[in-house]
Amino acid sequence: MKEKKSPKKSWIYYYVMTFIVVVLLNTVVFPFISQREVKEVGYNNFLEDLEKGKISEVAMGDKQIVYSIKDSKGNEKLYKTGEWPDDDLVNRLKDAGVKFSAEIPKQASPMLNFFMTWIFPILIFFILGQLLSRTLIKKMGGGGNAMTFGKANAKIYVEAQTGKTFQDVAGQDEAKEALTEIVDFLHNPNKYSEIGAKLPKGALLVGPPGTGKTLLARAVAGEAQVPFFSISGSEFVEMFVGMGAAKVRDLFKQANEKAPCIVFIDEIDTIGKKRDNGGIGGGNDEREQTLNQLLTEMDGFDGKKGVVILAATNRPDSLDKALLRPGRFDRRIPVELPDLKGREEILKVHAKGVKISENVDFNTIARATSGASGAELENIINEGALRAVRMGREIVLQEDLEESVEVVIAGYQRKGAVISQKEKEIIAYHEIGHALVAASQTDSAPVHKITIIPRTSGALGYTMQVEEGEHVLMSKDEAFNKIVTFTGGRAAEELVFGSVTSGASNDIEQATKLARAMISRYGMSEHFDMVALETVTNQYLGGDTSLACSNETATKIDEEVIATVKSAHEKAINILKDNMAKLHELSAYLLEKETITGEEFMNILNNK
Ligand code: ADP
Numbered sequence: 361m362k363e364k365k366s367p368k369k370s371w372i373y374y375y376v377m378t379f380i381v382v383v384l385l386n387t388v389v390f391p392f393i394s395q396r397e398v399k400e401v402g403y404n405n406f407l408e409d410l411e412k413g414k415i416s417e418v419a420m421g422d423k424q425i426v427y428s429i430k431d432s433k434g435n436e437k438l439y440k441t442g443e444w445p446d447d448d449l450v451n452r453l454k455d456a457g458v459k460f461s462a463e464i465p466k467q468a469s470p471m472l473n474f475f476m477t478w479i480f481p482i483l484i485f486f487i488l489g490q491l492l493s494r495t496l497i498k499k500m501g502g503g504g505n506a507m508t509f510g511k512a513n514a515k516i517y518v519e520a521q522t523g524k525t526f527q528d529v530a531g532q533d534e535a536k537e538a539l540t541e542i543v544d545f546l547h548n549p550n551k552y553s554e555i556g557a558k559l560p561k562g563a564l565l566v567g568p569p570g571t572g573k574t575l576l577a578r579a580v581a582g583e584a585q586v587p588f589f590s591i592s593g594s595e596f597v598e599m600f601v602g603m604g605a606a607k608v609r610d611l612f613k614q615a616n617e618k619a620p621c622i623v624f625i626d627e628i629d630t631i632g633k634k635r636d637n638g639g640i641g642g643g644n645d646e647r648e649q650t651l652n653q654l655l656t657e658m659d660g661f662d663g664k665k666g667v668v669i670l671a672a673t674n675r676p677d678s679l680d681k682a683l684l685r686p687g688r689f690d691r692r693i694p695v696e697l698p699d700l701k702g703r704e705e706i707l708k709v710h711a712k713g714v715k716i717s718e719n720v721d722f723n724t725i726a727r728a729t730s731g732a733s734g735a736e737l738e739n740i741i742n743e744g745a746l747r748a749v750r751m752g753r754e755i756v757l758q759e760d761l762e763e764s765v766e767v768v769i770a771g772y773q774r775k776g777a778v779i780s781q782k783e784k785e786i787i788a789y790h791e792i793g794h795a796l797v798a799a800s801q802t803d804s805a806p807v808h809k810i811t812i813i814p815r816t817s818g819a820l821g822y823t824m825q826v827e828e829g830e831h832v833l834m835s836k837d838e839a840f841n842k843i844v845t846f847t848g849g850r851a852a853e854e855l856v857f858g859s860v861t862s863g864a865s866n867d868i869e870q871a872t873k874l875a876r877a878m879i880s881r882y883g884m885s886e887h888f889d890m891v892a893l894e895t896v897t898n899q900y901l902g903g904d905t906s907l908a909c910s911n912e913t914a915t916k917i918d919e920e921v922i923a924t925v926k927s928a929h930e931k932a933i934n935i936l937k938d939n940m941a942k943l944h945e946l947s948a949y950l951l952e953k954e955t956i957t958g959e960e961f962m963n964i965l966n967n968k
């Protein structure tokens with residue numbers, strides 16, 4: 361969200377303008393109007409009107425006579441004329457029964473006059489100002505809260521209704537269950553306070569990016585039908601010292617007024633990082649102040665009132681311990697990557713808004729997308745719809761979704777890429793090498809598709825394997841077989857062309873990573889047994905690891921990693937040596953077709 365400009369200048373401007381206009385109205389416009397209301401007539405006209413008995417009231421002013429006439433409808437009209445030496449006037453006025461005095465009759469009622477000159481213009485300006493500021497705020501993308509001027513300029517976004525419910529969140533049943541209690545509490549805080557139960561003040565949603573943490577928080581607000589205050593951690597950390605803390609104070613003040621409600625702090629790790637890493641530079645101090653204020657506010661507010669604080673992060677390990685202690689974010693709700701069933705459901709949820717063929721098999725797509733987050737699955741559906749449009753179709757087909765799985769995993773097809781025949785041949789052998797090795801081993805996922813169409817991501821071809829069911833455990837054999845499959849591409853190149861290429865760089869990276877994890881984290885090495893040699897520092901973001909062992913052990917780990925990959929490589933070479941005829945046959949077929957299905961592959965392999 362963009363920074364809102366402080367509107368203070370326009371307030372001063374607005375007051376000055378009001379003042380000027382009021383003065384103008386009083387000195388120029390109204391006198392002008394009222395002057396026109398009093399008609400100037402000759403003395404003879406006055407005498408005539410007096411004789412005809414039309415005049416109801418007369419006043420002697422400073423060298424002028426002002427008199428009023430009531431017309432047939434009862435409206436009073438004012439006239440004035442110059443004073444004339446007329447000694448008999450008083451008697452004649454008496455005879456005519458006219459009220460006369462030295463006071464000029466009021467030209468309009470005093471109340472109306474006051475209203476017209478002072479209240480009316482101010483009112484107009486107030487309404488104008490309100491309209492203006494409202495449209496301005498709308499233009500700047502802000503929410504309803506127009507009166508935050510001077511309040512630390514807090515960008516707090518309130519939504520009366522998020523419009524999301526738990527139905528919009530597919531899978532994630534455990535998380536939903538944990539949040540149902542909070543929904544119930546928000547519906548009926550009294551039920552809990554009467555019995556003396558305190559609900560946790562805060563719940564922390566943790567999980568990898570794109571798994572629906574933000575979505576879940578909004579769904580809780582939607583289910584409970586309460587206002588939803590949301591702010592992102594990064595918005596607290598402002599350029600000026602003290603602003604962050606002021607915002608926190610503001611946020612909680614507003615939330616208290618609107619209770620029951622939900623306060624959602626997205627990406628709380630930005631302010632909630634551990635405070636121990638010696639503060640150098642002002643930025644850190646600012647963050648600490650903000651965090652301290654947050655802790656104070658969380659302790660300070662009344663838990664029975666119905667304000668629930670939700671926060672989300674994908675780096676729970678980096679959070680300050682103080683945030684996690686009881687009474688603060690003591691409830692931790694994991695929002696994990698979806699499993700097979702979850703993926704299928706997420707695909708279905710997002711397919712609802714898309715015209716999609718009834719024959720689409722979401723299960724296949726779900727099986728092909730192991731490890732994909734909800735956001736990625738949403739993207740797959742959208743890419744599929746875009747492809748259907750490109751193809752001139754009005755409905756999304758299975759092939760659109762399969763292609764978009766590849767787009768999301770491997771990038772777009774590089775249509776214009778020119779690859780020499782020789783290189784294409786190498787790529788074909790490489791991919792068939794992977795596929796053959798995979799197919800020759802038990803415990804490895806069936807081949808679903810092989811392609812040598814280059815992708816924008818840089819992949820020159822790839823072999824897609826689709827697991828048959830969901831796997832949560834990986835045996836030592838499976839892990840080793842995976843490494844063998846990774847090395848299968850390079851092995852085929854060596855056997856057929858007698859040389860190696862750079863095409864295997866990604867395979868090498870993955871094989872090494874897996875071999876390392878087997879030894880240092882999965883306890884799959886005989887030498888080290890069940891000793892944790894590495895710890896994952898960042899579970900949800902890439903899973904970075906840090907060594908937790910001595911240098912000598914680290915050297916030994918390296919040696920074992922090398923030995924593991926080497927023996928896997930040898931195994932791959934042996935498998936391919938035994939299947940040379942098939943390797944040639946399949947590679948020629950792939951070279952011709954560029955993309956083949958797992959079925960075609962298996963048919964040729966089994967001589968069907
Ligand atoms: P996070 O906050 O965990 O990074 P988001 O809540 O922003 O992820 O999710 C991004 C988008 O991905 C959501 O707007 C939603 O469309 C989609 N999405 C993620 N998880 C799910 C899910 N379980 N069910 C349906 N849609 C999901």
Ligand code: MG
Nearest residue numbers: 573574626672
């Ligand atoms: Mg988010």
Ligand code: ZN
Nearest residue numbers: 794849864867
């Ligand atoms: Zn490869």
